[in-house]
Amino acid sequence: MAPETDHESDSESTAIPVGATPPAARIALLPDVLRNKIAAGEVIERPASVVKELLENALDAGARQISIDLEEGGARRICISDDGRGMGPEDLALAFQAHATSKLTQLEDLDHISSLGFRGEALASMGSVARCSINSRPAEASIGWRVEVHGGRHEPLREAGGPRGTQVEVGDLFFNTPARRRFLKRTSTELGRCLDVVQRLALAHPGVGMVVSHNGKRVFDVESSMDLRARVRRTFGGELAAALVPVSGQDGPLRLFGFIAPARFARRDTSRQMWFLNGRFLRDRVLVACLREAWRGSLEERRQPVAFLHLNMPPEAVDVNVHPAKSEVRFREQRRLFSFLLRTLREAILDTDLATPGERLLDIAQRRRSAAAEAGALLPDPGGLPRGAGQASSEVREVPGADVAELPQLSALGSLQESAAGHRGLVGSGDSAADSAADSAPGAASGSDDSEADTAAWRARDDFAGPFLQVDRTFLLRALPEGFEVIDQHALHERVTFEEMRRDLAAGALESQRLLVPELVEVGRADLELLKGHFEALGAVGLELEQFGEGTLAVQALPARLRQVDCEGLVRDIIELLAARGRTPVAEELLEEVLHRAACRASVMSGDELNEDEIRSLLRRAREAGHDQTCPHARPTRVRFTRADLDRAFHRR
Numbered sequence: 001m002a003p004e005t006d007h008e009s010d011s012e013s014t015a016i017p018v019g020a021t022p023p024a025a026r027i028a029l030l031p032d033v034l035r036n037k038i039a040a041g042e043v044i045e046r047p048a049s050v051v052k053e054l055l056e057n058a059l060d061a062g063a064r065q066i067s068i069d070l071e072e073g074g075a076r077r078i079c080i081s082d083d084g085r086g087m088g089p090e091d092l093a094l095a096f097q098a099h100a101t102s103k104l105t106q107l108e109d110l111d112h113i114s115s116l117g118f119r120g121e122a123l124a125s126m127g128s129v130a131r132c133s134i135n136s137r138p139a140e141a142s143i144g145w146r147v148e149v150h151g152g153r154h155e156p157l158r159e160a161g162g163p164r165g166t167q168v169e170v171g172d173l174f175f176n177t178p179a180r181r182r183f184l185k186r187t188s189t190e191l192g193r194c195l196d197v198v199q200r201l202a203l204a205h206p207g208v209g210m211v212v213s214h215n216g217k218r219v220f221d222v223e224s225s226m227d228l229r230a231r232v233r234r235t236f237g238g239e240l241a242a243a244l245v246p247v248s249g250q251d252g253p254l255r256l257f258g259f260i261a262p263a264r265f266a267r268r269d270t271s272r273q274m275w276f277l278n279g280r281f282l283r284d285r286v287l288v289a290c291l292r293e294a295w296r297g298s299l300e301e302r303r304q305p306v307a308f309l310h311l312n313m314p315p316e317a318v319d320v321n322v323h324p325a326k327s328e329v330r331f332r333e334q335r336r337l338f339s340f341l342l343r344t345l346r347e348a349i350l351d352t353d354l355a356t357p358g359e360r361l362l363d364i365a366q367r368r369r370s371a372a373a374e375a376g377a378l379l380p381d382p383g384g385l386p387r388g389a390g391q392a393s394s395e396v397r398e399v400p401g402a403d404v405a406e407l408p409q410l411s412a413l414g415s416l417q418e419s420a421a422g423h424r425g426l427v428g429s430g431d432s433a434a435d436s437a438a439d440s441a442p443g444a445a446s447g448s449d450d451s452e453a454d455t456a457a458w459r460a461r462d463d464f465a466g467p468f469l470q471v472d473r474t475f476l477l478r479a480l481p482e483g484f485e486v487i488d489q490h491a492l493h494e495r496v497t498f499e500e501m502r503r504d505l506a507a508g509a510l511e512s513q514r515l516l517v518p519e520l521v522e523v524g525r526a527d528l529e530l531l532k533g534h535f536e537a538l539g540a541v542g543l544e545l546e547q548f549g550e551g552t553l554a555v556q557a558l559p560a561r562l563r564q565v566d567c568e569g570l571v572r573d574i575i576e577l578l579a580a581r582g583r584t585p586v587a588e589e590l591l592e593e594v595l596h597r598a599a600c601r602a603s604v605m606s607g608d609e610l611n612e613d614e615i616r617s618l619l620r621r622a623r624e625a626g627h628d629q630t631c632p633h634a635r636p637t638r639v640r641f642t643r644a645d646l647d648r649a650f651h652r653r
Contacts, residue, residue, distance in 0.1 A: 530575060570598055
């Protein structure tokens with residue numbers, strides 16, 4: 001038997017001898033000033049952080065008019081005045097104390113925060129790293145009060161005159177932390193960041209007027225009477241504001257409203273993608289992903305949509321206390337919210353102008369020619385040749401294409417021989433010129449000044465009479481009353497096929513056609529396991545898969561609308577999609593992406609010859625599809641050149 005352990009003797013061996021001096025404690029509470037300086041590193045990063053916190057306080061106080069005065073980009077001085085409720089001496093005495101706030105009183109209040117600020121950290125942090133003062137007078141008081149804090153040192157509270165409301169001044173930011181001050185950028189950069197903050201809050205609160213002055217000069221202002229569109233116009237210009245498309249939707253307590261911009265305003269970054277949740281600007285990944293998903297298939301992958309969107313929901317449905325700057329949140333019913341936003345945004349996107357005007361392409365071409373000419377002017381003549389010869393050669397390489405003599409004749413296009421397009425289901429039963437006489441052409445917007453009424457009248461009488469030209473078996477050229485349009489045959493057919501399948505899916509009428517002989521596709525074990533979890537969802541779009549052995553899939557059925565599908569390529573596309581997501585996509589995402597890939601694989605390809613009946617059938621189906629200005633991968637399907645575009649290109653105007 002093992003001897004019993006003498007725990008008592010162990011504890012005695014570590015006990016401090018009687019009369020000995022205990023070692024000094026290594027853990028100690030930090031002084032308040034030091035704690036506030038450390039907190040300032042999280043809350044106050046630069047002048048723009050101060051502007052944000054003070055503006056949010058003013059808005060929480062019910063201000064209707066706010067003035068922001070800045071000096072040297074805010075590093076020297078920030079003064080924000082408002083006409084809000086104001087504070088009495090009791091509140092002012094606590095204003096610069098850490099964790100002192102009027103927004104929360106008990107733990108349960110954290111579950112339904114409706115104010116912009118609530119932690120009580122900002123003013124204490126400012127007071128520790130700057131020279132601060134507050135003048136405030138409530139509406140019911142005849143006299144105001146003033147409190148000052150300089151680098152954490154509090155001055156006595158005293159009476160002071162002034163108008164109703166509050167004025168907060170923050171001077172010499174980071175005067176006592178020179179390392180932080182050295183990280184500030186040049187004045188113009190810091191001013192720009194301050195303006196960004198003001199402009200976002202101005203867009204978030206259309207009923208509040210704001211004026212910004214820098215070094216005594218007014219640099220931005222919005223009146224309290226301006227609505228959201230007017231504020232976008234004041235902030236980002238009239239062209240964008242005029243083109244905005246309204247967004248509006250509601251699902252119980254969830255409400256979305258605001259604007260999205262047409263695809264031509266898309267940018268390389270998300271700087272003009274603005275979400276406002278209950279009046280709070282934020283950059284939440286869920287919302288950004290939702291907007292991107294709504295545009296998928298209508299916007300190029302590398303471009304970011306422009307939007308100004310307000311989302312209102314009950315405060316208890318969202319947790320805003322998850323990020324130091326409160327720029328990210330956590331939604332309690334994320335899936336329901338995502339579905340609601342996706343549905344509402346897609347409805348609005350269908351109303352936007354997705355066309356690629358010829359005027360835009362001419363602008364790009366002319367800019368390239370100008371750049372080439374300027375570059376050529378800086379170089380010596382090549383080998384003694386005339387400068388014009390070198391420039392002509394450069395332009396031929398820039399705009400490759402078939403010579404006029406190489407274009408196919410109309411008679412060749414009119415032949416009714418069976419083509420690759422016929423095998424892909426381009427011409428359906430009853431498709432003919434007579435059948436399409438009452439249909440209207442798919443109109444593509446352009447840079448011309450034609451009225452909508454004239455365009456509608458032209459569409460009503462269009463009968464797809466042609467003439468048509470097929471260039472390099474890739475592009476279709478079609479004459480129009482005021483110019484012509486160029487159509488990418490693969491991109492347009494892909495969009496048409498996708499829209500038809502999506503319409504069938506929404507109506508519950510997407511049929512599948514079983515293969516007489518299942519097609520076998522070899523896949524890796526990991527890929528097989530990945531796909532098996534989605535067999536049911538894939539079956540919803542007519543693609544029936546079964547496991548056939550350890551590393552083989554059997555394609556049993558395909559969507560009935562598809563012809564000549566590369567089954568192996570489609571299966572590998574789906575595997576790539578699932579692997580790239582890094583997560584299990586929601587059903588709607590998976591179905592849409594599978595339809596994208598299937599439509600691409602089943603569409604007319606570059607190099608397929610089309611006859612006139614097939615071209616008419618494609619145009620008729622595109623007109624019925626409606627949403628036909630881009631392919632599902634967001635490439636343009638057509639470009640329209642008007643007489644005005646041509647006059648401009650040839651300098652006739």
